[in-house]
Amino acid sequence: MSADNDILLRVEDLVMHFPIYRGVIQRQVGAVHAVDGISFDVRRGETLGLVGESGCGKSTTGRTILQLYKPTAGHVYFDGSDLIALKREEMRWMRREMQMIFQDPYASLNPRMTVEQIIGEPLMVHNVGTRNEIRERVEHLLELVKLNPSFASRYPHEFSGGQRQRIGIARALALQPSFIVCDEPISALDVSIQAQVINLLQELQQQFNLTYLFIAHDLSVVRHISKRVAVMYLGVIVELAERKDLYSNPLHPYSQALLSAVPVPDPVIETQRKRVILEGDVPSPVNPPSGCRFRTRCPIAEAICAQERPEFRELKSGHFVACHFAERFVQ
Amino acid sequence: MADSALPTGDNTLLRETTPLRDISGLERFLGPENYRILRGLLKTPASILGFILIALFIFIALAAPLIAPPLTPDDPYKIPRDGFTSEPRPMMSDWTRNAPPLPFWWKPIMKTDHWVHILGTSQGQYDVFYGIVWGTRTAFRTGFIVVIATFLIGIIVGSVSAYYGGAVDNIIMRVVDVFLTLPFILAALILAAVLTPKIGRSLIPSIIALITFGWMGYARVIRSDILSVKERDFIMAARVIGVKDSQILFRHIIPNAIFPTLVLASLGIGDVVLTFAALSFLGIGVNVGYADWGQVLSFARNWITSLNMYWYIIVWPGLTLTLFVMGWNLVGDALRDVLDPRMRGKT
Numbered sequence: 001m002s003a004d005n006d007i008l009l010r011v012e013d014l015v016m017h018f019p020i021y022r023g024v025i026q027r028q029v030g031a032v033h034a035v036d037g038i039s040f041d042v043r044r045g046e047t048l049g050l051v052g053e054s055g056c057g058k059s060t061t062g063r064t065i066l067q068l069y070k071p072t073a074g075h076v077y078f079d080g081s082d083l084i085a086l087k088r089e090e091m092r093w094m095r096r097e098m099q100m101i102f103q104d105p106y107a108s109l110n111p112r113m114t115v116e117q118i119i120g121e122p123l124m125v126h127n128v129g130t131r132n133e134i135r136e137r138v139e140h141l142l143e144l145v146k147l148n149p150s151f152a153s154r155y156p157h158e159f160s161g162g163q164r165q166r167i168g169i170a171r172a173l174a175l176q177p178s179f180i181v182c183d184e185p186i187s188a189l190d191v192s193i194q195a196q197v198i199n200l201l202q203e204l205q206q207q208f209n210l211t212y213l214f215i216a217h218d219l220s221v222v223r224h225i226s227k228r229v230a231v232m233y234l235g236v237i238v239e240l241a242e243r244k245d246l247y248s249n250p251l252h253p254y255s256q257a258l259l260s261a262v263p264v265p266d267p268v269i270e271t272q273r274k275r276v277i278l279e280g281d282v283p284s285p286v287n288p289p290s291g292c293r294f295r296t297r298c299p300i301a302e303a304i305c306a307q308e309r310p311e312f313r314e315l316k317s318g319h320f321v322a323c324h325f326a327e328r329f330v331q
Numbered sequence: 332m333a334d335s336a337l338p339t340g341d342n343t344l345l346r347e348t349t350p351l352r353d354i355s356g357l358e359r360f361l362g363p364e365n366y367r368i369l370r371g372l373l374k375t376p377a378s379i380l381g382f383i384l385i386a387l388f389i390f391i392a393l394a395a396p397l398i399a400p401p402l403t404p405d406d407p408y409k410i411p412r413d414g415f416t417s418e419p420r421p422m423m424s425d426w427t428r429n430a431p432p433l434p435f436w437w438k439p440i441m442k443t444d445h446w447v448h449i450l451g452t453s454q455g456q457y458d459v460f461y462g463i464v465w466g467t468r469t470a471f472r473t474g475f476i477v478v479i480a481t482f483l484i485g486i487i488v489g490s491v492s493a494y495y496g497g498a499v500d501n502i503i504m505r506v507v508d509v510f511l512t513l514p515f516i517l518a519a520l521i522l523a524a525v526l527t528p529k530i531g532r533s534l535i536p537s538i539i540a541l542i543t544f545g546w547m548g549y550a551r552v553i554r555s556d557i558l559s560v561k562e563r564d565f566i567m568a569a570r571v572i573g574v575k576d577s578q579i580l581f582r583h584i585i586p587n588a589i590f591p592t593l594v595l596a597s598l599g600i601g602d603v604v605l606t607f608a609a610l611s612f613l614g615i616g617v618n619v620g621y622a623d624w625g626q627v628l629s630f631a632r633n634w635i636t637s638l639n640m641y642w643y644i645i646v647w648p649g650l651t652l653t654l655f656v657m658g659w660n661l662v663g664d665a666l667r668d669v670l671d672p673r674m675r676g677k678t
Contacts, residue, residue, distance in 0.1 A: 026498070095572065095573035109565055110565040110569075111587070112587060
């Protein structure tokens with residue numbers, strides 16, 4: 001991975017273990033290996049999709065990047081500066097550049113604040129402008145996310161899920177960030193509203209040259225919005241590639257299984273295509289399998305998979321995969 | 332993004348509306364949560380009765396000098412006594428000596444110049460009516476001082492505990508546990524009894540004792556509510572925005588976590604006044620003759636065996652105390668019901 005100017009965010013060997021304490025003296029008895037050594041770059045202006053099933057560490061990755069958790073190890077470089085080395089106050093300042101959109105539009109807005117207070121809060125805490133300027137700006141932001149500016153004095157409970165999510169987007173945009181972590185921003189919404197929000201996110205991206213880390217478990221949504229896609233399984237990234245490459249030629253057995261689960265809207269193809277059905281459940285992240293994380297469910301696992309953790313290597317140009325036997329799938 | 336125009340393309344979303352309710356000015360002013368609470372509180376007959384009772388007591392406390400003009404204006408809390416004999420005198424018997432000034436409303440209503448013992452006198456010829464009227468002020472003073480102090484201590488201890496977590500939390504909560512193992516009345520009684528000779532007879536020893544052993548409930552409740560609010564997404568959203576930790580606590584966490592503790596506080600006022608009266612009944616705290624319900628009740632101690640004759644010396648102060656505690660409990664219960672998440676949307 002080269003260090004050119006093109007890269008806005010670089011994650012290096014990021015590890016996030018949540019310790020588990022037990023007993024009276026709160027002895028640490030173990031740790032949840034939520035994120036276990038992942039590396040990737042996000043380029044300026046692109047959308048990097050991050051997919052994986054529930055509990056694989058996608059959200060933790062997003063939150064750890066934003067320093068909402070203190071990572072166990074690794075580095076996060078944003079625009080060249082190492083966020084982990086930043087002091088508290090410096091990081092607080094840095095937050096102007098990096099924002100987040102949350103999954104649950106009902107939980108992510110303070111029920112006791114008006115829309116104006118919610119969207120104006122980032123401006124207030126960073127001392128951007130006077131009260132009147134903030135008010136104007138809030139109205140402008142509401143227009144930007146296509147809400148009626150006269151809604152500013154209303155409370156979140158008066159809005160629908162989609163409207164609330166747009167309030168959340170307006171809040172994220174308030175400080176004019178360059179990077180936004182979208183943590184499953186549409187999975188809590190009705191299907192009819194999902195498209196609106198996706199289109200809004202894309203419009204805003206073009207307008208303000210935003211960079212997204214788009215976390216989702218819906219593969220077709222990720223395919224629609226992402227330029228590149230990373231697939232996560234049990235705390236590690238197993239595959240990372242251009243969207244086209246990944247969807248047409250997945251190299252990791254897990255990605256293959258995941259993609260084969262996406263229904264094809266054509267009955268002829270749908271009845272003929274082969275599905276990879278995975279056996280068993282995802283192992284516990286408290287005690288992940290040795291070697292390759294996926295070996296317990298992998299259809300092609302061999303002895304080496306239990307002994308050696310597969311290297312995350314670039315097999316084709318821009319196509320990274322962590323599997324000992326990925327070569328056999330290259331087309 | 333300064334001069335950004337609206338994104339071109341369809342603006343249909345602007346027209347898309349969900350049916351928004353009409354909202355009154357009061358709701359706009361109070362905010363939806365507070366408005367809902369207020370509406371819920373004024374809906375049930377029990378809570379309305381509670382509010383009426385409390386309003387009545389507030390009126391009595393404020394109008395005490397008019398209802399029962401003191402004999403000694405410098406020391407209005409001293410219950411006037413009509414002699415020194417021990418046997419109580421019945422209701423509506425005349426003042427024979429040391430009669431305090433007549434209240435202005437007496438003559439027009441009763442058409443007489445005689446000031447009487449409306450509710451009789453108790454042992455030592457203490458006037459029961461004066462004891463009850465001026466005792467209302469004592470009840471409010473002790474109730475509010477103790478509850479506000481314990482509430483604040485509880486909020487601070489609980490917030491610190493929840494905020495820092497880990498070892499700090501563990502130590503603080505074990506200290507709370509230690510305090511909770513002490514039997515409340517006994518502990519308060521002993522502390523007040525120890526303090527009384529040191530700082531003299533007044534309200535203060537009992538108040539200190541009630542504060543010392545009364546804050547733990549608030550600390551526990553606010554701690555657990557903060558812990559649960561802390562995990563909600565909008566707290567994380569505030570951190571992403573860059574809100575300082577202290578502001579997150581005061582602007583986001585506490586306003587969403589404080590209500591259950593407020594319920595406890597409103598229930599606590601009745602409790603505190605009851606316990607204070609119990610201490611007073613046992614002879615701890617204020618000087619003999621100080622207007623205080625527990626004190627008035629204690630005058631009846633020696634006449635317990637002949638209450639068929641002297642019932643008024645126990646029934647009136649007892650009833651007053653009961654109604655006062657009941658008023659706060661009704662309001663507290665109503666508050667608890669309104670704040671119960673399962674009741675959401677029903678009121």
